Amino acid sequence: MDELIKVENLKKYFPVNLGFFRSIVSRSQIFVKAVDNISFDIKRKEIFGLAGESGSGKTTTGRVILRLIEPTAGKAYFKGKNIFETRQTDTKTLRRQMQMIFQDPYESLNPRFTVYDIISEPLKIHKIYSSEKQVQEKVLERLEEVKITPPEQFLLRYPHELSGGQRQRVALARSLVLDPEFVVADEPVSMLDVSIRAEVLNLMFDLIEKHNVSFLYITHDLALARHICDRVGIMYLGKIVEMSETEKIVYDPLHPYTKALMVAVPIPDPNARRSEAVIKGEIPSPINPPSGCRFHTRCPSYIGDICRTKEPELLDVGGEHYVACHLYNK
Amino acid sequence: MPLMDVEDLRMYYRTSSGWVRAVDGLAFKLESGHGLGVVGESGCGKTSIAITLMKILPRNARIFSGKIIFDGKDLVPMGETAMRKNIRWSGISLIFQGAMNALNPVFRIDDQIVEAIKLHEPNVTEKEAKERIAKLFELVGVDPSRASNYPHEFSGGMKQRACIAMALACNPKMLISDEPSTALDVIIAAQILKLLRELKQKLNLGMMVISHDLSIVTETCEEAAIVYAGKMAEFGDIVQIFKNPLHPYTQGLLSAFPSIKAQKTRLISIPGSPPDLTKPPPGCRFNPRCKYAMEICRKKQPALIETEKGHYAACHLVNPIN
Numbered sequence: 001m002d003e004l005i006k007v008e009n010l011k012k013y014f015p016v017n018l019g020f021f022r023s024i025v026s027r028s029q030i031f032v033k034a035v036d037n038i039s040f041d042i043k044r045k046e047i048f049g050l051a052g053e054s055g056s057g058k059t060t061t062g063r064v065i066l067r068l069i070e071p072t073a074g075k076a077y078f079k080g081k082n083i084f085e086t087r088q089t090d091t092k093t094l095r096r097q098m099q100m101i102f103q104d105p106y107e108s109l110n111p112r113f114t115v116y117d118i119i120s121e122p123l124k125i126h127k128i129y130s131s132e133k134q135v136q137e138k139v140l141e142r143l144e145e146v147k148i149t150p151p152e153q154f155l156l157r158y159p160h161e162l163s164g165g166q167r168q169r170v171a172l173a174r175s176l177v178l179d180p181e182f183v184v185a186d187e188p189v190s191m192l193d194v195s196i197r198a199e200v201l202n203l204m205f206d207l208i209e210k211h212n213v214s215f216l217y218i219t220h221d222l223a224l225a226r227h228i229c230d231r232v233g234i235m236y237l238g239k240i241v242e243m244s245e246t247e248k249i250v251y252d253p254l255h256p257y258t259k260a261l262m263v264a265v266p267i268p269d270p271n272a273r274r275s276e277a278v279i280k281g282e283i284p285s286p287i288n289p290p291s292g293c294r295f296h297t298r299c300p301s302y303i304g305d306i307c308r309t310k311e312p313e314l315l316d317v318g319g320e321h322y323v324a325c326h327l328y329n330k
Numbered sequence: 331m332p333l334m335d336v337e338d339l340r341m342y343y344r345t346s347s348g349w350v351r352a353v354d355g356l357a358f359k360l361e362s363g364h365g366l367g368v369v370g371e372s373g374c375g376k377t378s379i380a381i382t383l384m385k386i387l388p389r390n391a392r393i394f395s396g397k398i399i400f401d402g403k404d405l406v407p408m409g410e411t412a413m414r415k416n417i418r419w420s421g422i423s424l425i426f427q428g429a430m431n432a433l434n435p436v437f438r439i440d441d442q443i444v445e446a447i448k449l450h451e452p453n454v455t456e457k458e459a460k461e462r463i464a465k466l467f468e469l470v471g472v473d474p475s476r477a478s479n480y481p482h483e484f485s486g487g488m489k490q491r492a493c494i495a496m497a498l499a500c501n502p503k504m505l506i507s508d509e510p511s512t513a514l515d516v517i518i519a520a521q522i523l524k525l526l527r528e529l530k531q532k533l534n535l536g537m538m539v540i541s542h543d544l545s546i547v548t549e550t551c552e553e554a555a556i557v558y559a560g561k562m563a564e565f566g567d568i569v570q571i572f573k574n575p576l577h578p579y580t581q582g583l584l585s586a587f588p589s590i591k592a593q594k595t596r597l598i599s600i601p602g603s604p605p606d607l608t609k610p611p612p613g614c615r616f617n618p619r620c621k622y623a624m625e626i627c628r629k630k631q632p633a634l635i636e637t638e639k640g641h642y643a644a645c646h647l648v649n650p651i652n
Contacts, residue, residue: 053515163603193371194542198586198599205596220515223545223590227597250590264520265590266545270568272591279517282485 003077004182004214005042005065010035010074012057012064016287032286034060036238037074039314042182045208047215049229049246051222051261053283056235058218062184065216066098067091078182096126099175103187105167109159116155119143119174126178142173145210146203165196169203176207184216189224201228222265226250234258237286237294240314244321254323256301293326301327331402332359333504333536334383339396341382348608352378354560356396357634360553362503365530365537367547367568369583370557373604376540377427379557380506383538384424385413401503419450423497427509432493433481440477443496450500466495469532470525487518494525504536505529511546523549544587548572556580559605559615562634566641576643578620614646622647 013031017023035057042048050058064071067083076083078094086094102108109118119139129135143151146169159167168188175183185204189197201224207213219225225232226246233243234257242255253259260279281298284290290297296307306326314324341353352375360366368376381387383398385405398405400421405413426432434442443466444459454462464474470491481489490510497505510526511519527550530537539550547554547568554571556564556579564577575581582600602619605611611618617627626646634644636651 053517165603194544195371195583195586195600196603198597199601202596202599221588222516223588226590227588227594247594261516262590264517266520266523266543266549267591268545268548268572268584268587268589269591270548270572272548280521282487282518283515 002043003041004044004046004079005216006077007041007061007065008039008075008077010038010061010064010076011072012060012069013072030287033238033289034286035064036289038233038235038238038240040233040240040243042214042216044214045212046231047208047217047229049217049219049225049232050235051219051225051232052235053220055237055283055286057238057286058220058235059186061235062100062186062216062218066095066100066184068100092126096178097180098182099178099180099184101168101171101175101183101185101188104191105164105171106159106191108171109167111159114156114158115143115148115162115170118159118170119177122174122178128178138177139173142177143170145176145207146170146173147199148173163196164192165199168192168200172200172203172207176211176213179211180213182214182216184218186218187220188217190219190221197224204228222250222261234261237283237289239294239324240322241295241324242322243314244319248319248321252321254317254321254328255295255325256299256327257295260298260300293324303327333362333401334358334360335397335399336383337397337399339382339398340394341378341387341391342394343378343388344390344392345608350607351560351610352391352607353382356557356562358555358562358565360504360536360538362536363530363534364553365527365539365551367551367554368538368540368557369542369544369547369554371542371604373607374557375560375607376542376557377508378560380424380508380538380540383506384418384422385410386418386424415450419446419497419502420500421502422504422506423500423502425493425497425505425507425510428513433489435481438478438480439484439492443477443492443499446496447499462499463495466498467492469498469529470495471521486514487521490514490518490522491525494522494529498529498533501533502535504538506538506540508540510539510541510550512541512543519546526550544583545589556583559610560607561615562642562644563616564641564643565634566643570638570641574641576637576641576648577616577645578622578647579616580643582619614644 012035013033016030016032050061052058063069065076071084116139119142120135123135140151148154148169189200217229229246232246232249233240236257242258253262279298279300284297292308292310293312296302303326312324312326312329314322316322317328337357339353339356343350343352368379370376393406440463443463444456447454447459463477467474467477472488472491511522539547541547552568554568555562558579563579575584585598586600588597600619605615613628613630614632617623632644632646634642636642637648638651
């Protein structure tokens with residue numbers, strides 16, 4: 001068993017606040033089905049990507065797995081142990097092994113903390129070392145690893161003195177300082193300039209090699225996912241519609257939504273075919289998602305009533321290539 | 331005659347630590363029906379170029395030299411009233427970055443566009459303006475019956491379309507679009523880029539697309555200008571630039587950029603970050619980050635020279651045509 005994380009039938013519904021009057025009059029509670037019954041697993045040393053448009057439930061999935069928000073239903077196992085059934089005290093030990101990198105390095109670092117405070121805080125919370133000197137050594141070592149050099153000069157700096165790329169590298173150092181086995185990276189480079197992105201990403205690769213970390217990489221940028229992830233799950237309105245190795249998703253997408261996404265990705269090559277066949281419309285509201293297959297309202301390969309009435313299951317079509325579409329359910 | 335011909339344009343901002351040279355010796359030509367992409371990292375002066383061309387500068391900014399010949403007239407010496415009357419909106423329109431936040435949330439969308447039309451064309455009646463809006467909405471692909479909605483009733487993509495409609499309200503000859511698709515989802519972004527491409531052809535617009543994203547520029551433009559630290563590093567036909575990037579900065583940008591079609595490779599970043607524009611490095615501004623930097627690069631600023639027909643680069647390593 002080389003699965004590090006196994007997620008089964010995960011659901012997260014957020015209740016919609018109707019306001020005082022309507023909450024008295026109306027009896028039924030309305031929910032935003034942010035994540036609706038998804039299952040996947042992440043192997044050791046693997047980078048698993050979750051890609052999709054905004055509002056598809058990528059970030060919610062990442063946060064629920066870390067129990068930053070509580071799930072509505074479902075199970076998630078970390079090394080065979082159900083994360084959602086652990087008690088508060090155990091969550092703390094669990095968090096030592098599971099960390100997160102946030103999207104915006106301008107907001108995820110406390111502006112009143114120095115770089116040293118930021119990186120040493122997890123060590124202090126988890127009481128890893130008894131002496132301050134050991135903590136300092138560890139912080140210096142981690143800063144060196146994320147190429148913030150010379151580390152001594154950065155220890156007493158505040159986040160506002162750092163560039164965006166440096167901030168995100170400090171955030172990376174912070175999430176890796178406890179030697180976690182699993183990290184959720186929520187669009188870690190989307191706020192950075194193109195020229196700096198590569199630097200942060202390559203650093204991430206190196207650290208994965210060195211420390212045997214597995215990643216859940218959340219992104220809306222498929223071109224980036226293709227360069228980073230080993231396997232990708234494509235999400236649409238809280239569901240995984242296709243999941244496979246990245247190469248298969250890129251070169252042989254099966255689900256009409258994945259195909260549409262691939263066509264929509266702009267290509268930095270003037271000789272490439274211009275993307276003309278773009279699907280129309282926008283992602284529907286997750287409060288009242290379409291019946292049957294959720295993509296049927298925009299689907300270019302709509303095959304009839306079955307798409308409208310029956311929800312397709314995520315099935316293996318061969319070679320661990322999972323698709324949820326009636327076109328392939330024969 | 332090109333629609334816009336810019337020569338040696340310099341615009342600096344005054345700050346407490348000195349003059350920030352945000353636009354420093356810019357020159358380009360733009361034809362009607364053509365798209366020019368302006369590409370560079372953040373802090374390279376891309377947006378400054380846009381606001382200089384429209385002359386909507388903050389108080390601490392000043393145009394020091396240069397010419398902006400638009401439609402035969404030089405905009406640099408033109409007064410504020412004339413700019414507003416004859417150039418902005420009816421000559422050049424600008425779609426701001428984050429257009430979804432550019433709409434006023436407490437006014438109906440059509441009322442906002444009517445306001446813009448009436449301000450620039452006082453003879454137009456309210457009824458004519460509304461008719462024009464219906465046509466514009468059809469052009470940008472929004473149901474005209476939705477024109478009297480409030481901005482919050484529109485989705486992100488629709489707001490962006492409404493902003494494009496608003497920019498086109500007074501039949502401009504040139505459209506500047508600052509990061510047209512950031513903050514939009516892939517599919518919506520592709521729809522917007524396609525719309526821009528179609529509008530450019532249909533209305534014979536001169537279009538300038540400002541982006542940090544090379545792929546967005548390739549999807550919409552024929553020519554590209556790579557800017558670095560307020561200066562033009564390379565300029566040329568987009569195919570030339572991709573096939574044969576000459577400036578080390580362009581090469582760096584291209585290899586840092588992930589493409590969904592290309593081989594899965596390790597992306598290569600450009601070390602360091604753009605310089606502080608109050609004290610740009612002597613010589614070539616890219617020299618501290620350039621892997622080919624030589625002695626001369628630290629001393630002499632390279633001029634923009636033509637290396638093949640229509641392809642210019644500012645680097646000591648390139649040879650002039652013949």
